[in-house]
Amino acid sequence: MGKMGTELIDKFFANELEGQELRDFEKRLAEDEELQKEVFILKKLREGIEQIEDANLRERIVQYEEKYDSTPTTFLRPTQIGWVSGIAASILIVGVIYVNFKPDAPIELSGNEQIEDPEVPQDTIRVQPHPIEDRRLADRDSSAIKSANNVLKKHSLAMGGQTVIPAQQVMILNYPQSLKYAFDGKNIALYGDPLIPALQMDVFKNKDNYYLSIKGNLYEIGPEKRLSQLEPFSGSLNLDSYQTTEDELTLKFADIISPADQDTNLEVKLVKTMTTPTYYFENNQGNESLVIIGNFDPEGVKVYTVNHVGGRYCFALINGDLYRIPDRSQTKQPMERVNFSRNDLSRIFQPRQEIKLPINIIKN
Amino acid sequence: MNEKKLIEKLQNGDESDVYKLYTYRPIIVKWVQKNNGTEEEGQDLFQEALFVFVKNVKSGKYHHDSKISTYLMGICKNQWYKKLRDNREHHSDNLQDNEKIEENDDGPNELSLKSYVKALMEGLSESCRKLVTARFYENAIWEKDYLRLGYTSSQSARQQFSVCLSKLRGNTSYDELLALD
Structure with missing residues (x-):
C-alpha cells in the first residue's frame, strides 16, 4: 500500500470521500485484504492519538482549575497566571540547566546537549545535576558539601540531641523571578520561571533575528552567550503571517532552586530518630527555628x-526527596512528602524536561 | 467573558482563556447537589463537561448555537442522568468507580496502544506531530485550517501532512498494532 493509499484512507476517515469515489473505496475495502489491514492501521493510529490528546487535555483542565482558583477576583492577574498554569503532563525527570544567579554568570546546560557553537568558550558551560536528581547529596565529592560538613562538626550536638543544619543549607528564594536568558543560536536557556x-x-x-513569545508577550532574543535580561520587544512585527518550519530551537528551563540565597532569618535543627518525619517551629525572642525530626543525616x-x-512556603529537600512543611505550627506535625502530580508550587523543585519549539518564519 | 472570542481562540489552539469557564462551576455543583450528588461529584462532573466542551470545540463539533453555560449544563445533565441510570441498573452507589473506569481509557490494552502511539509520535518532528494531531484529533480540514497551522496554502499543508503520515505509517505494522488490539 503506497502513499496514495494511505492518503485515501485518511480521507475516508475524515469523511472527505464522496459519491463514486466513496463507493469505489467501500467496494474495494470489502474485497481487498491489504486495504483492510491499512484501514485497521490508520484507525488504530487515530485511536492512539485520541487517547494521548484526551489524557493531555484532562490534565490541562485540572491545571485550569488551579489557575482559576488562584485568581481571586479578576482574570487578569499577571503575577499569578504563570506558575499555576504550568504543564504537569508528561513531566519526566531529566537533566535541566543550572544557572548561577549572577548577572554575568556562565550558563550551564544539562545532559549531553552542551552548546556546540565554537564561539562559546567551553569553560563557561558546565553540566550540573538538578538538586532533586542528586539523590545522594551526602556522597557528593564537592567542596560545598565538605565545607558544610566542617561547619556541621562545629555546630552539631550543640543542644542535647539536636543538630543545627549549616546555614548554607537553609535557603530563600522568590518565585517567579524576572526572566533572563542565554542563547547560542540553537539552544535557549531560560531563567526565572521553570513552570x-x-x-x-x-x-x-x-x-536573522529571533523572537520568543511567552503568554502572548514578545521578546527579542539576541545571541547572548551570557545570562541577559529578557526585555519585551518594543519594535513592530507582523505576526499575522508566518510559516512553521521543521527547524526547532531547544528551550531549557533553568533551575531556580540551586542558586537560592541563604535564609538568615531561619535556623533549622535536626533531631535524628527512627520515627516518621515530623516538624515543628520554635520562636525564641523573635528568632524562628524549624525543628525536623526523622531518620535523616544532617x-x-x-x-x-x-x-x-x-505568601511564604516552606519545603525540605532531604536526600533527594521533597517534603512540604505546610504551616509554621509550633506543635509536631507530619512532614508531607510531595506528590509531583499535583499542580502546585512544589513543581519548581522538579527538573523540567527541555522542550523543542518549531521556528516560525515571519513573512514580510 | 467574550464567548465568541474564547471559542475562536480555542479553535485556533489557544486555551489560555479556558480557566475562565470555571466561573460556571458553582452553578453545576449546586445543581448536582440538588440532584442527590455531593459537592465533589459536582466538581468532577464539571471538569468532565469542560473536557467534552473543549474537545468538541477543537474538533469542530460545537458551533456556538447555544451559550457556553447552557452547553456545559446540557453535558452535565446528560452525564449525571446517565450515571444515575447506570447506578440503578447495576445496583451500585459507587459513582466514583464508574468515573474511574472512564478515565482509565477502558483498560490495559488501550493504555498500551496509547504508549505505543506516543512513542511513534515522538519519532516525528514537532511540526509533524502538530499536523497529525490537528488532523486526527481536531479533524483539521486543510482548506480551512492551513493558515492557523502555519502553512501558506492548503496544498502545502496537505503535502506536508502526507509526508508526516507516511513517516508515522512507516514506523509501524499491522502485526504490531494487532498485538495491542
Whole structure:
C-alpha cells in the first residue's frame, strides 16, 4: 500500500470521500485484504492519538482549575497566571540547566546537549545535576558539601540531641523571578520561571533575528552567550503571517532552586530518630527555628523558603526527596512528602524536561 | 467573558482563556447537589463537561448555537442522568468507580496502544506531530485550517501532512498494532 493509499484512507476517515469515489473505496475495502489491514492501521493510529490528546487535555483542565482558583477576583492577574498554569503532563525527570544567579554568570546546560557553537568558550558551560536528581547529596565529592560538613562538626550536638543544619543549607528564594536568558543560536536557556507552559511559548524568526513569545508577550532574543535580561520587544512585527518550519530551537528551563540565597532569618535543627518525619517551629525572642525530626543525616537536609505572591512556603529537600512543611505550627506535625502530580508550587523543585519549539518564519 | 472570542481562540489552539469557564462551576455543583450528588461529584462532573466542551470545540463539533453555560449544563445533565441510570441498573452507589473506569481509557490494552502511539509520535518532528494531531484529533480540514497551522496554502499543508503520515505509517505494522488490539 503506497502513499496514495494511505492518503485515501485518511480521507475516508475524515469523511472527505464522496459519491463514486466513496463507493469505489467501500467496494474495494470489502474485497481487498491489504486495504483492510491499512484501514485497521490508520484507525488504530487515530485511536492512539485520541487517547494521548484526551489524557493531555484532562490534565490541562485540572491545571485550569488551579489557575482559576488562584485568581481571586479578576482574570487578569499577571503575577499569578504563570506558575499555576504550568504543564504537569508528561513531566519526566531529566537533566535541566543550572544557572548561577549572577548577572554575568556562565550558563550551564544539562545532559549531553552542551552548546556546540565554537564561539562559546567551553569553560563557561558546565553540566550540573538538578538538586532533586542528586539523590545522594551526602556522597557528593564537592567542596560545598565538605565545607558544610566542617561547619556541621562545629555546630552539631550543640543542644542535647539536636543538630543545627549549616546555614548554607537553609535557603530563600522568590518565585517567579524576572526572566533572563542565554542563547547560542540553537539552544535557549531560560531563567526565572521553570513552570511556563510549553503551549504558551513560540519562537519566531524574522531575517536573522529571533523572537520568543511567552503568554502572548514578545521578546527579542539576541545571541547572548551570557545570562541577559529578557526585555519585551518594543519594535513592530507582523505576526499575522508566518510559516512553521521543521527547524526547532531547544528551550531549557533553568533551575531556580540551586542558586537560592541563604535564609538568615531561619535556623533549622535536626533531631535524628527512627520515627516518621515530623516538624515543628520554635520562636525564641523573635528568632524562628524549624525543628525536623526523622531518620535523616544532617548533611542531606536542605530547607527552602519560597516567597510567592505575598505568601511564604516552606519545603525540605532531604536526600533527594521533597517534603512540604505546610504551616509554621509550633506543635509536631507530619512532614508531607510531595506528590509531583499535583499542580502546585512544589513543581519548581522538579527538573523540567527541555522542550523543542518549531521556528516560525515571519513573512514580510 | 467574550464567548465568541474564547471559542475562536480555542479553535485556533489557544486555551489560555479556558480557566475562565470555571466561573460556571458553582452553578453545576449546586445543581448536582440538588440532584442527590455531593459537592465533589459536582466538581468532577464539571471538569468532565469542560473536557467534552473543549474537545468538541477543537474538533469542530460545537458551533456556538447555544451559550457556553447552557452547553456545559446540557453535558452535565446528560452525564449525571446517565450515571444515575447506570447506578440503578447495576445496583451500585459507587459513582466514583464508574468515573474511574472512564478515565482509565477502558483498560490495559488501550493504555498500551496509547504508549505505543506516543512513542511513534515522538519519532516525528514537532511540526509533524502538530499536523497529525490537528488532523486526527481536531479533524483539521486543510482548506480551512492551513493558515492557523502555519502553512501558506492548503496544498502545502496537505503535502506536508502526507509526508508526516507516511513517516508515522512507516514506523509501524499491522502485526504490531494487532498485538495491542
